[in-house]
Amino acid sequence: MINALGKTREFDLAWLLILERINSDQGPNEFTFAILIRRYARAGLVLPAIRAYEYASKLDSICSFDMEMKLFEILLDSFCKEGSVRVASEYLEEKVKLHPSWVPSTKVYNILLNGWFRSRKLKQAERLWIRMQQENVKTSVVTYGTLVEGYCRMGRVEMAMELLTDMRKEGIEPNAIVYNPIIYALGDAGNLKEALGMMERLMGFCKAGDLVGASKVLKMMISKGFVPTLTTYNCFFSYFAKAGKIEEGLNLYTKLIESGHVPDRLTYHLLVKMLCKQExxxxxxxxxKEMRARGCDLDLVTCTMLIHLVLKMQKFDEACAEFEDLIRRGIVPQYLTFEKMSDELKKQRLSKLARKLCDTMASVPHSTKLPNTYGRKEDISRKREASILRKAQVMTGIDIPEDD
Structure with missing residues (x-):
């Protein structure tokens, strides 16, 4: 309920509900205030978000240090994700001044570090990193992952590479999350580094269509204890989709599942694209069906590919059914899809289906900036003519027959 009210910016009603139940057994807890804080931050209301945190931290039900710390981290994270990193940083400084003995957690620093990099504020991020080192903040793989990704995003790949050495000196072994940004950055720069050459070559092979070379590198990676990430698998799927290699793609999909990975939306898009190309x-x-079973809703991209496929196979009833299903689920199909279907139905002289398609789309709100309306021009003309006839009949009192 609090989430729904916050989403519609009915914050007064949200507070009314919280205060009414503050002393009840089912009163607000830290999750309630976490939702409220995030909704305030998303609405750009930083002061109300801070007041919500401070109010919650004084409640008996949220008086433990761990709960308060968790809410504080959520507050800073919410600000950083909405671009209010400076507000988050200043509020942290205020808290440190008020409580000199309090030491911010590593997670707090990681949140701010990520926030500065996301905002492309390199100097502020580097100052914070220096401060963390001076204060002997215990770093983690998340800390280094944030730094590596941030430097790569800013085009400082060399700095990111140096951090890999620092990590190992601290006894922290880089994982796939740390490696991935470097792989992409090196690929964009066309630069090969010996330490990551194996993974870099993998992506190069896939892009060049050298499946044999890519497979060899993948096996080498696995033999050296590096577990391929979902990004690595998607690189292969992208190649299979372009080359139309269905059997290889499906075999790799099976291996992906067996290795414990959960396919993401991109994986399914690439698989569907590959299969649609081969009809x-x-x-x-x-x-x-598997996509739905694994919690991935069928989105516009996936359904559009399916509609175009069944249309190409001249399964017009199925195409219209999928089109209507999209609308039932609140997704407005692309104009080009509608236009392609409408043209094909008229070409096949399926006027009844074409009219039904136009009527369906005419009832759906859509952009007025599209190159055409979803209703056919002749339909609009017919409606305009009927309207004129009705007005003439009212004015003259003479029954004027309408054409069927």
Whole structure:
């Protein structure tokens, strides 16, 4: 309820609900205030967010240090994600001044570090990193992962590479999350580094269509104890989609599942694209079924590919059914999809289906900036003519027959 009220910016009602139940058994807890804080931050209301945190931290139900610390981290994280990093930083400084004995957690510093990098404030991020080192803040793989990703995002790949050495000196072994940004940055720069050359070559092979070379590198990675990430697998799927290698793609998909990875939306997009290109409708439907079963909703991209496939296969009833299903789920199809379907139905002289398609889309709110309206021009003309006839009939009192 608090989330729904916050989403519509009904914060007064949200507080009314909180205060009414403050002393009840089912009163607000730290999760309630976490939701409220995030909604305030998303609305750009930083002071109310801070007041919500300070109010919650004084409640008996949220008086433990761990709970208060968790809420504080959520407050800073919410500010940073909405671009209010300076506000988060200043509020941290105020808290440190008020409580000199209090030492911010590593997670607090990681949140701010990530916030500065996301805002592309390199100097502030580097100052914070120096401060962390001076204060002997215990770093983690998340800290270094944030630094590496941040430097790569700013085009400082060499700095990111140096951090890998620092990590190992501290006894922290880089993982896939740390490596991935460097792989992409090196790829963009066309630069090969010996320490990451193995993974860099993998991406190069995939892009060049050298599946044999890429497979060899992948096996080398696994033999050296490096577990391929989902990003690595998606690199292969991208190649398979372009090359139309269905069997190889499906075999790799099976290995991906067996290795414990959960396919993401990009994985499914690439698989569906690959299968649609080869007109393998049965397999497309099977993959989409698995997609739903794993918690990935069928989005506009996936459904559009399916509609275009069944249309190409001249399964017009199925195409219209999928089109209507999109609308039922609150997703407005692309104009180009509508136009393509409408043209094909008229070409096949399926006027009834074409009219139904136009009527369906005419009832859906859509942009007025599209190159055409979703209703056909002849439909608009017919409606305008009927309107004129009705007005003439009212004015003259003469029954004027309308054309069927």
């Amino acid at each position: 393998r409708l049965g397999l497309v439907l099977q993959v989409m």
